[in-house]
Amino acid sequence: MHSPTHSSGSIEVERKFVPGPQVEDKLHSLGAKLQNELTFRDSYYDTPDCRLTLGDVWLRRREDSWELKYPPQRGTRGLNGASTQYLELNCERDIAHRVSEELNIPCPHSLDLLELQEFASFVTKRRRFELPPRNGSKHKVVVDLDTADFGFSVGEVEVLVETQEEVQSALKEVEEICKKLGVLSDSPVPGKMSTFLKINRADHYKQLLEAHVL
Ligand SMILES: Cc1ncc(C[n+]2csc(CCOP(=O)(O)OP(=O)(O)OP(=O)(O)O)c2C)c(N)n1
Numbered sequence: 001m002h003s004p005t006h007s008s009g010s011i012e013v014e015r016k017f018v019p020g021p022q023v024e025d026k027l028h029s030l031g032a033k034l035q036n037e038l039t040f041r042d043s044y045y046d047t048p049d050c051r052l053t054l055g056d057v058w059l060r061r062r063e064d065s066w067e068l069k070y071p072p073q074r075g076t077r078g079l080n081g082a083s084t085q086y087l088e089l090n091c092e093r094d095i096a097h098r099v100s101e102e103l104n105i106p107c108p109h110s111l112d113l114l115e116l117q118e119f120a121s122f123v124t125k126r127r128r129f130e131l132p133p134r135n136g137s138k139h140k141v142v143v144d145l146d147t148a149d150f151g152f153s154v155g156e157v158e159v160l161v162e163t164q165e166e167v168q169s170a171l172k173e174v175e176e177i178c179k180k181l182g183v184l185s186d187s188p189v190p191g192k193m194s195t196f197l198k199i200n201r202a203d204h205y206k207q208l209l210e211a212h213v214l
């Protein structure tokens with residue numbers, strides 16, 4: 001039985017890595033093509049007592065769009081070994097529904113009506129590479145090389161899947177690409193958010209570590 005995710009959502013399977021100086025050459029040798037270069041601002045929101053993020057629920061505005069990421073299975077974390085799996089929603093109505101459920105409050109007509117506070121905001125410059133299709137896989141793999149405006153860089157290998165059944169194979173494919181790029185780390189590599197909070201919001205960061213969210 002297939003269990004499709006919510007209509008507007010897909011599952012992002014991702015593994016972060018430390019981008020060394022040879023990673024672009026490796027990408028070219030694997031046939032990867034630079035797909036685009038983007039610059040965007042992300043602003044993240046939570047309740048004053050951080051109830052969303054302590055539940056591993058991440059609400060942000062990326063430029064003019066709301067986005068929500070949360071673990072595909074209730075009561076679990078999105079972190080899986082050194083990789084992550086998160087459901088992504090991009091439709092404001094669905095996001096408001098999921099956020100209100102998480103906070104145990106009635107669903108608002110607009111996210112602006114929730115009195116959430118911005119706890120992080122930064123600009124990312126992203127170079128996105130697309131890998132050529134691989135035999136025996138229907139998944140498209142993308143590699144993002146990100147630099148944030150607070151002086152931090154990170155790479156991500158990412159596959160988007162539509163069903164929970166595809167997650168295991170996607171995790172393997174992501175690991176395989178990291179190996180080929182020479183960037184496979186056994187332990188999770190800190191991302192932009194983790195680093196931003198460590199620098200700017202030490203108390204929030206500590207709470208997330210203690211809750212095993214980061
Ligand atoms: C290694 C690791 N990553 C993320 C988390 C949880 N988490 C922290 S912040 C956060 C939200 C931001 O997700 P991330 O992929 O890190 O950001 P970004 O690359 O800008 O978004 P994209 O363009 O890929 O949608 C999550 C899910 C975790 N616990 N461990």
Ligand SMILES: [Mg+2]
Nearest residue numbers: 014144156158
């Ligand atoms: Mg990412």
